[in-house]
Amino acid sequence: MRILLVEDDQDQLEPLTAALKQAGHIVDAAENGETAQWLLGEKTYDLLVLDWMLPDVEGVQLCQHYRQSGHGSPVLLLTAKDTVQDRVTGLDAGADDYLIKPVDLMELLARVRALGRRSPLWTGDVLTVADLTLNLSNLIVERPGCDSLQLSSREFQLLECFMRHPQQVMTRDQLEQALWEWGAEPESNAIATMIRRLRLRLQRLQCDHWIETVYGTGYRLVPKTDA
Known part of the structure; x- marks a missing residue:
């Protein structure tokens, strides 16, 4: 939130x-x-x-x-x-x-x-995209057949943003506005660094390739069925 x-x-x-x-x-x-x-x-x-x-x-x-x-x-x-x-x-x-x-x-x-849970923006304690689930109360992401993964707060925020907008291309500016607090100034490569770290973490769930780079535009989460 x-x-x-x-x-x-x-x-x-x-x-x-x-x-x-x-x-x-x-x-x-x-x-x-x-x-x-x-x-x-x-x-x-x-x-x-x-x-x-x-x-x-x-x-x-x-x-x-x-x-x-x-x-x-x-x-x-x-x-x-x-x-x-x-x-x-x-x-x-x-x-x-x-x-x-x-x-x-x-x-x-x-x-x-x-x-x-009373917020008009609340959609539940768990986000689900394909077979990937993200628990909003404990920052744990899970996928059947894999060990659960505990995310850091920043990793969680980034994945939550993608899972709330699956298939949608998110520009760097959109991600910065969604993830950074008022008054904070992210470094120029902050988003790329966060994407790289999240992909490395998601290797454990065999879904790191779900986060696609749309060159010249941004990134998007595209669920795959071949992993």
Whole structure:
């Protein structure tokens, strides 16, 4: 999933971002509400994780504006406010869930998995193309007759992108926009390097040749039946 995380405390922002990325998510991290508002106008998110107390636009206000704009992706509020009235205020603003600080990372990831199933963009915990399956909850890819393969977060994100668009040619720019976080600047050969590494990993499943190079354009995933 692509997640917008808004937290003004760097001591909390960094570990939360790292944990979400390690779980295979693409995270756009913002430190203030103004930046978050701009990002919400530029990108589509599967999930929003918003700190309530921000220096400019509070997380509950971001949530309200997001809902008023007609967006339906789930919203998780992070806050030290723990009275019943606070919870009611957050839920009435359109939040789907509420997590009290200090945040336990394992609980955060569990809440994110649960909320991801509510996203209008959610299509299930497992992606399947031909006889190749990718488990979105544990980053494991499988094929009958082969050992299961545990992917790194970047390998997972790349394969997920291809499996969501089988047979479709993906340009380098499209892959960079899909896989890199806001503000990140990939090196010029980053996509080619990632493709090479993923192909090497997929040799174990005898489907590395499924990822075809379309010279001058990009890459595509084409399932084969002869492997």
